[in-house]
Amino acid sequence: MPTVSTFDMAGKQTGTMELSEAVFGIEPNQAVMHSAVVNYLANQRQGTQSTLTRSEVSGGGKKPWRQKGTGHARQGSTRAPQWTHGGIALGPKPRDYAYVLPKKVRRLALKSALSAKVVLGEMKVLDAFTLDEIKTKAAVGVLNALDATGKVLVVLPEKSEVLYKSLRNVPGVKTALVNTLNTYDVLNCDAFIVVKDAVAKIEEVYGK
DSSP: OOEEEEEOTTSOEEEEEEOOHHHHSSOOOHHHHHHHHHHHHHHHOOOOOOOOOTTTSSOOOSOSSOSSSSSSOOOSOTTSTTSTTOOOTTOOOOOOOOOOOOHHHHHHHHHHHHHHHHHHTOEEEESOOOOSSOOHHHHHHHHHHTTOOSSEEEEESSOOHHHHHHHTTSTTEEEEEGGGOOHHHHHHOSEEEEEHHHHHHHHHHHOO
């Protein structure tokens, strides 16, 4: 059964915690994690890129020269793709890049990512994370005490406006709830900090 160290807000180790084998102790599936990351990035695309076809470019209504007898190739419009200022042939148009992965694939990818963080030793469990007021300096102090640098993902057991607003302006730091946790964020972070109560919720949701 995998175990991780637990810490208090001062960065002092308070003990260890056993994790669920079914969630944090599986063999990471690289292919499934890759599929989940590609899916996440595809779903983030706006898909608003667009080019003008020959029928949408302004001008070009008059035939540039007569059909025969000029020595030139026949042309019907100065807005054909081969002309300067002409339309774009086969260019991109607005489209939706989003698609849905099967639920079992998404769950396996997330459990693989969680297990990989435990194996790499990048997961730390925080006994509790509470602040009396919105204070970015205090929140950063907790992260510094935990040696959390680079990209940091903090998983909270429940919504907290105080913690969210205290951390939202810190570069590289992102907060998430158990129901918003995704494979991309877990793999993309350098430091993975999970509040103890959130660990129990993750095991309850994904351990079935």
